[in-house]
Amino acid sequence: MTEAEAIHLFKCLSDKSRLQILKSLAIEDMYVERLAERLSITASTVSFHLKKLADAGAVTSYKSQYYMMYSLKKEIFETSILEILQEKSDEAEVQARRDAEYYQKVINTFFEYGKLKTIPSQKKKERIVLEVIAQAFEFDRIYSEREVNIIIADFHDDFCTIRRDMIGERLLERDTKGYWRVKSEC
Amino acid sequence: MIEQKILNLNSYFDKQISLCKQCNKNLLTDERMDEANFEKVKANVYDIFRTIFSVAVKNSKGDFEAIKRFFILKIEQIPSNWVIAYNTAKQHDNTVKMQIEQIKLDTVSEIKQMFITIWEEEE
Numbered sequence: 001m002t003e004a005e006a007i008h009l010f011k012c013l014s015d016k017s018r019l020q021i022l023k024s025l026a027i028e029d030m031y032v033e034r035l036a037e038r039l040s041i042t043a044s045t046v047s048f049h050l051k052k053l054a055d056a057g058a059v060t061s062y063k064s065q066y067y068m069m070y071s072l073k074k075e076i077f078e079t080s081i082l083e084i085l086q087e088k089s090d091e092a093e094v095q096a097r098r099d100a101e102y103y104q105k106v107i108n109t110f111f112e113y114g115k116l117k118t119i120p121s122q123k124k125k126e127r128i129v130l131e132v133i134a135q136a137f138e139f140d141r142i143y144s145e146r147e148v149n150i151i152i153a154d155f156h157d158d159f160c161t162i163r164r165d166m167i168g169e170r171l172l173e174r175d176t177k178g179y180w181r182v183k184s185e186c
Numbered sequence: 187m188i189e190q191k192i193l194n195l196n197s198y199f200d201k202q203i204s205l206c207k208q209c210n211k212n213l214l215t216d217e218r219m220d221e222a223n224f225e226k227v228k229a230n231v232y233d234i235f236r237t238i239f240s241v242a243v244k245n246s247k248g249d250f251e252a253i254k255r256f257f258i259l260k261i262e263q264i265p266s267n268w269v270i271a272y273n274t275a276k277q278h279d280n281t282v283k284m285q286i287e288q289i290k291l292d293t294v295s296e297i298k299q300m301f302i303t304i305w306e307e308e309e
Binding site: 014 | 216219220221224281282285288
């Protein structure tokens, strides 16, 4: 169940008449007139509520002789609230897409034909730029300082600043043996 | 004589509107939001025709037949759009919209019946 579907269902359930209809259908399948009689509301009002319940995926209908019978969609109600809460959020996807768009926008702004035009002054943007440069380094390989400088110089002449900032951003690590690319935690 | 009929009709409208408001309140307390909204729709229809009746009385200067003509004309003219809206909703299987339009049409039909009863009744 998506987040939008869950909201739709919860909204639909927050009505006493609809809850009473569902309680009746939990006993057995029923047709509109019978529900109207049981709940003491008009048949048209019952139809109205059934339509809303059907749209929310809570009930389903089938034809039986002359009657349209309504039944509870049991699988919906067998879903626990926790399962709904553990569903991946639609909003999280939207946010991830926005982040990816922003990331690409920064790359498009600061890189031209694979070269870094200028080092961004904003920390957040510089981080993105440094992440792109870090991709030129292989994992599990030790680089000498000269090798690091040559790789960075392919992107920008100021390799000293970039090398230092990559260490600062923990994209590269170093010790006496040399430099290596840090694996991302996520 | 005509004053009494005007009084009766106005008190009918007032009574129906206050009844709807009371029902709306009760239904809201009972967590029946949509049905509470239906009562609001009904109250609006009563209010529309109470206003139309006032205009009919004001413009017709006590002419019994003129009031009736004006009111009947309006009570047939205004709901024609609601009939169209109902039929359109039916074509699209929009039960929610159909229900609202049906409530408006039922209410207007009740108002028309009550108007005729009060207006035509013998003194």
